[in-house]
Amino acid sequence: MEQLRGACIIGQSGGPTSVINASAYGVIRTALDNPNITAVYGAAHGIKGVLGDKLYDMGKEDAKELELLLNTPSSELGSCRYKIADPDVDDTDYKRILEIFKKYDVRYFFYNGGNGIYLESNKISKYMQKVGYECRIMGVPKTIDNDLFGTDHCPGFASAAKYIATSCAEVYKDARVYDTGMVTVIEIMGRHAGWLAGAAALAGVVGCAPDLVYLPEVDFDMDKFLADVDAIYKKNGNCIVAVSEGIHYADGTFVSEAKTSATDGFGHAQLGGLAALLANIIKERTGSKVRGIELSLLQRCGAHVASRTDIDESFLAGKTAVEAAVAGETDKMVGFECTREGGKYTSKTKLFNLSEVANFEKKVPLEWINAEGNGVTQAFIDYALPLIQGDAKAPTEHSLPRFARLKKVLTNP
Amino acid sequence: MEQLRGACIIGQSGGPTSVINASAYGVIRTALDNPNITAVYGAAHGIKGVLGDKLYDMGKEDAKELELLLNTPSSELGSCRYKIADPDVDDTDYKRILEIFKKYDVRYFFYNGGNGIYLESNKISKYMQKVGYECRIMGVPKTIDNDLFGTDHCPGFASAAKYIATSCAEVYKDARVYDTGMVTVIEIMGRHAGWLAGAAALAGVVGCAPDLVYLPEVDFDMDKFLADVDAIYKKNGNCIVAVSEGIHYADGTFVSEAKTSATDGFGHAQLGGLAALLANIIKERTGSKVRGIELSLLQRCGAHVASRTDIDESFLAGKTAVEAAVAGETDKMVGFECTREGGKYTSKTKLFNLSEVANFEKKVPLEWINAEGNGVTQAFIDYALPLIQGDAKAPTEHSLPRFARLKKVLTNP
Numbered sequence: 026m027e028q029l030r031g032a033c034i035i036g037q038s039g040g041p042t043s044v045i046n047a048s049a050y051g052v053i054r055t056a057l058d059n060p061n062i063t064a065v066y067g068a069a070h071g072i073k074g075v076l077g078d079k080l081y082d083m084g085k086e087d088a089k090e091l092e093l094l095l096n097t098p099s100s101e102l103g104s105c106r107y108k109i110a111d112p113d114v115d116d117t118d119y120k121r122i123l124e125i126f127k128k129y130d131v132r133y134f135f136y137n138g139g140n141g142i143y144l145e146s147n148k149i150s151k152y153m154q155k156v157g158y159e160c161r162i163m164g165v166p167k168t169i170d171n172d173l174f175g176t177d178h179c180p181g182f183a184s185a186a187k188y189i190a191t192s193c194a195e196v197y198k199d200a201r202v203y204d205t206g207m208v209t210v211i212e213i214m215g216r217h218a219g220w221l222a223g224a225a226a227l228a229g230v231v232g233c234a235p236d237l238v239y240l241p242e243v244d245f246d247m248d249k250f251l252a253d254v255d256a257i258y259k260k261n262g263n264c265i266v267a268v269s270e271g272i273h274y275a276d277g278t279f280v281s282e283a284k285t286s287a288t289d290g291f292g293h294a295q296l297g298g299l300a301a302l303l304a305n306i307i308k309e310r311t312g313s314k315v316r317g318i319e320l321s322l323l324q325r326c327g328a329h330v331a332s333r334t335d336i337d338e339s340f341l342a343g344k345t346a347v348e349a350a351v352a353g354e355t356d357k358m359v360g361f362e363c364t365r366e367g368g369k370y371t372s373k374t375k376l377f378n379l380s381e382v383a384n385f386e387k388k389v390p391l392e393w394i395n396a397e398g399n400g401v402t403q404a405f406i407d408y409a410l411p412l413i414q415g416d417a418k419a420p421t422e423h424s425l426p427r428f429a430r431l432k433k434v435l436t437n438p
Numbered sequence: 439m440e441q442l443r444g445a446c447i448i449g450q451s452g453g454p455t456s457v458i459n460a461s462a463y464g465v466i467r468t469a470l471d472n473p474n475i476t477a478v479y480g481a482a483h484g485i486k487g488v489l490g491d492k493l494y495d496m497g498k499e500d501a502k503e504l505e506l507l508l509n510t511p512s513s514e515l516g517s518c519r520y521k522i523a524d525p526d527v528d529d530t531d532y533k534r535i536l537e538i539f540k541k542y543d544v545r546y547f548f549y550n551g552g553n554g555i556y557l558e559s560n561k562i563s564k565y566m567q568k569v570g571y572e573c574r575i576m577g578v579p580k581t582i583d584n585d586l587f588g589t590d591h592c593p594g595f596a597s598a599a600k601y602i603a604t605s606c607a608e609v610y611k612d613a614r615v616y617d618t619g620m621v622t623v624i625e626i627m628g629r630h631a632g633w634l635a636g637a638a639a640l641a642g643v644v645g646c647a648p649d650l651v652y653l654p655e656v657d658f659d660m661d662k663f664l665a666d667v668d669a670i671y672k673k674n675g676n677c678i679v680a681v682s683e684g685i686h687y688a689d690g691t692f693v694s695e696a697k698t699s700a701t702d703g704f705g706h707a708q709l710g711g712l713a714a715l716l717a718n719i720i721k722e723r724t725g726s727k728v729r730g731i732e733l734s735l736l737q738r739c740g741a742h743v744a745s746r747t748d749i750d751e752s753f754l755a756g757k758t759a760v761e762a763a764v765a766g767e768t769d770k771m772v773g774f775e776c777t778r779e780g781g782k783y784t785s786k787t788k789l790f791n792l793s794e795v796a797n798f799e800k801k802v803p804l805e806w807i808n809a810e811g812n813g814v815t816q817a818f819i820d821y822a823l824p825l826i827q828g829d830a831k832a833p834t835e836h837s838l839p840r841f842a843r844l845k846k847v848l849t850n851p
Contacts, residue, residue: 041615070617099611106616187837191742194839198512199739202454203519204483209735231838298714321731322622326612329604329743332837414837424600424745424827425644426607 029159029351030061031132034075035083036068037100037167038138042181043188043328044339045137045167046101046429050094051343052135052165053083061351066129066436070103071138072145076121078437080129085434093429095336096419098328101429104138109145112152119152126153126160129436133161133350137343139168139179143358143383150356150379163346164358164379167339169325171220174385175377176360180342181325183335183412186224188327189213190413192320193225197233197265205314206262208254208307212300212319216271217241219389221324223401224409225267236264241271242389243398245280250303251310253399258313270299329426333415338372345374358382363411370411442572442764443474444545447488448496449481450513450580451551455594456601456741457752458550458580459514459842463507464756465548465578466496474764479542479849483516484551485558489534491850493542498847506842508749509832511741514842517551522558525565532565539566539573542849546574546763550756552581552592556771556796563769563792576759577771577792580752582738584633587798588790589773593755594738596748596825599637601740602626602680603826605733606638610646610678618727619675621667621720625713625732629684630654632802634737636814637822638680649677654684655802656811658693663716664723666812671726683712742839746828751785758787771795776824783824 035052037045049067056065067081068074081102083091094101109118125131134149136142143164150162166173171182193211200209215221219240226238236257239245257264272280281299300317308315342359349357357376364371393405420427448465450458462480469478480494481487494515496504507514522531538544547562549555556577563575579586584595606624613622628634632653639651649670652658670677686692694712713730721728755772762770770789777784806818833840 041612073617097611098608100615101611103617104615190838192736192740194841195511195739195741196735198510198514198841199454199735202513202517204486204516227838230836231840232843233839233841301711301714316735318734318736319732320736322609322612322729323605323731323736326608327605328608410836416834416837421829423643423823424829425603425640426646427644428607428611428646430645 028061029132029161030063031130032064032066033062033133033135034066034068034080034131035102035135035137036071036074037102037104038071038136038142039104039106039168040139040325041099041104042167042169042325043098043184043331044181044335046094046097047336047339048137048165048167048180048343049102050091051340052137052347053091055344055347057084059347059351062133063130067102071105071107072109073105073107074103075125076118078125080436081433082436086431090429090431093420093427095340096328096331096417097428098326101431109148112148116152119149122149123153123156123158126158132159135163135165135346137165137167139166139170140173140386143379147356147379147383161350161355163350163354164382165343165346166358166360169221170215170218172218172386172388173360174382174387177363178361178412180335180339182220184328184331185221185324186227186409187332187413188324188330189221189224189320190227191330193228193235193267194231194233196318197228200265200316201263206258207314207316208258208264208266208304209316209318210266210268210300210303210307211235212298212317213267213269214320214324215241215269217386217388219269222267222269223389223405226401227406227409227413230406230410235267237266237399238401239268239272239399240389240394241269241273242391243394244275245272251307254307255311258311268299268303329417329419331417331419332413333417334412336417341374349376356380365407365411441474442545442574443476444543445477445479446475446546446548447479447481447493447544448515448548448550449484449487450515450517451484451549451555452517452519452581453552453738454512454517455580455582455738456511456597456744457594457748459507459510460749460752461550461578461580461593461756462515463504464753465550465760466504468757468760470497472760472764475546476543480515484518484520485522486518486520487516488538489531491538493849494846495849499844503842503844506833506840508753509741509744509830510841511739514844522561525561529565532562535562536566536569536571539571545572548576548578548759550578550580552579552583553586553799556792560769560792560796574763574768576763576767577795578756578759579771579773582634583628583631585631585799585801586773587795587800590776591774591825593748593752595633597741597744598634598737599640599822600745600826601737601743602634602637602733603640604743606648606680607641607644607646609731610641613678613729614676619671620727620729621671621677621679621717622729622731623679623681623713623716623720624648625681625683625711625730627733627737628654628682630799630801632682635680635682636802636818639814640819640822640826643819643823648680650679650812651814652681652685652812653802653807654682654686655804656807657688658685664720667720668724671724681712681716742830742832744830744832745826746830747825749830754787762789769793778820778824
């Protein structure tokens with residue numbers, strides 16, 4: 026493979042995670058150190074930064090600050106939800122990208138994001154091939170949802186899972202402090218896949234499992250749910266429920282959006298989200314004391330309790346993307362191939378074709394969900410537990426998180 | 439002072455904290471090691487355990503498990519909200535307490551709780567004096583609300599404050615990831631005192647301060663609030679607001695309970711709490727994207743990110759209570775006297791009379807709140823920052839919290 030010299034751009038896209046910046050750092054550090062890469066640019070807000078010629082010169086950053094990206098949550102370069110058009114319909118954006126690539130002699134583009142970016146990256150790559158501009162394009166995955174095709178798991182999932190399991194363990198202690206019982210409903214992210222809701226069950230490893238866990242892979246039945254809760258509450262005087270935000274009835278309607286008469290009597294959509302809605306329904310039907318807790322953004326930005334395994338693998342994904350691209354690869358996403366035989370976890374990177382990854386959603390296998398549809402099996406625990414191992418060792422200042430403080434020097438101010 | 443030999447009881451009361459068990463451990467460990475204390479009993483669910491003769495024999499616990507109480511959130515012995523009557527009106531409970539004290543030769547009673555317990559402890563003490571039963575009674579404080587009279591601060595506050603500041607710093611990163619702006623409202627505990635809401639401002643020490651902070655010490659004005667938010671949103675394209683759950687209008691009505699027409703058009707109380715309510719009002723009035731986050735129980739049970747200073751001081755409060763009682767003290771609460779001159783924090787224990795502590799609520803001084811009533815001053819930061827210092831060093835198992843697992847052997851099964 027011929028050596029390709031030129032600059033690189035890294036962009037970030039979609040919802041942030043605790044470790045997406047660890048991947049970005051993997052790209053940036055490796056690219057800065059690579060003799061074939063002449064300059065490293067960070068696109069402000071993903072592809073929008075490319076289109077708008079808003080590129081940060083990463084070479085002007087302090088090396089120590091860059092390293093702090095390992096423990097800095099959210100997308101430090103800024104994210105976007107902008108979707109470029111199909112090039113056959115409208116190639117305006119593609120022409121502009123080409124213009125910017127030429128302006129800065131960009132020969133490598135690393136896109137750090139979730140499901141949305143793979144098709145997009147693939148389209149850009151195909152356009153560049155069509156117009157004869159040599160450029161290698163790689164996907165660096167992130168998503169707390171863990172729903173990417175092919176890879177064993179996604180960078181970002183494990184840290185969110187660890188936050189969720191830790192919080193569930195702590196709430197377990199808090200929720201049974203009084204001798205008057207309580208039903209606690211914990212709402213967890215994951216619109217279409219139940220990986221994160223299932224992670225609540227990891228708290229069982231330290232004896233603090235939620236009693237019931239509902240995933241969106243299984244249709245939700247309100248009567249069955251209330252009977253489940255009631256049975257446990259009657260037996261234990263207490264019940265902790267973990268629910269995915271994406272639970273839905275058999276007809277596909279999200280429970281969070283369903284206008285049930287049990288909500289406020291007028292069928293108004295609830296502001297407070299699913300946890301509050303379910304807690305209220307339980308209260309009305311069973312009379313028990315209730316508490317709804319929504320883990321909200323905290324689960325995707327709780328970097329102080331991130332998984333070391335996740336941080337290390339996220340960095341490795343970024344590093345591997347650069348090394349593979351320089352070695353001649355293009356149109357690939359870096360994923361992981363893992364084994365867990367005999368409780369021993371091994372992980373190595375593996376390249377997947379962008380076109381294969383795009384537009385698939387990997388859900389929790391049904392055989393990892395119990396027959397009652399209200400919990401996960403040991404197979405799920407065995408899968409997820411190795412991923413959350415290790416201390417984040419996040420740097421602090423005055424005992425508070427010390428995040429990276431980048432200068433973000435624009436090439437075109 | 440004559441030596442008093444006999445058993446001791448420790449009870450816990452009120453809402454739990456991340457470090458109340460560190461105080462209980464301070465009592466239990468010190469009492470188990472003290473030759474004058476013949477047995478150490480933990481009352482199940484506070485005074486209700488005494489009344490119901492439900493006492494755990496702490497001498498039967500494994501020493502290592504007991505030590506894990508330092509990092510175990512919530513009230514491990516169980517809490518209660520039971521209020522005993524005034525002895526002049528109804529002395530049934532007092533007779534029963536005396537009966538139990540005599541049965542187990544209890545000469546020391548340590549009550550680990552918040553505002554509610556001091557008057558109660560004092561009444562029990564007076565009753566025992568009246569009937570001529572020698573018994574020393576000490577209050578061991580806890581409350582995330584930090585509203586106890588006399589003491590510089592309360593065990594439990596700092597760890598909740600650290601959780602809040604850490605979470606606010608992380609949300610700060612997450613909330614500005616898109617170039618399309620967002621207003622984020624973070625709801626923080628503290629019904630009558632704004633110490634915890636003020637703690638959100640500690641995130642400013644690492645450059646991640648919320649833009650606006652509203653405390654219940656200042657009357658809330660919705661129009662002023664919306665103007666504040668709008669001004670910042672227009673200037674920065676983004677706004678993070680921290681609000682105490684206890685903010686109220688000038689007439690005393692809690693904002694969370696007020697039925698404004700801006701809520702759902704029908705004046706229904708919102709299920710989702712204050713954050714969702716304010717977020718919705720902001721959305722309706724300004725059209726901005728909004729997100730409401732309620733830190734909920736997590737802020738009082740987030741032991742994995744507890745303050746080491748808080749853990750150490752909480753333990754010390756329990757230890758000091760036992761040592762002082764054995765030395766002859768009674769009817770006292772253990773508090774702290776601190777200095778912060780030149781940025782150097784020193785702390786020592788100090789005893790306060792139970793009768794003085796009872797029924798006062800210490801609020802944030804008005805001079806620590808800015809003139810606009812939407813933030814705290816540097817004096818607040820200087821006060822609170824030393825308290826959150828130091829790593830919790832919480833033990834883990836499979837990278838999840840390893841809490842104490844007590845046998846809880848009842849003396850009267």
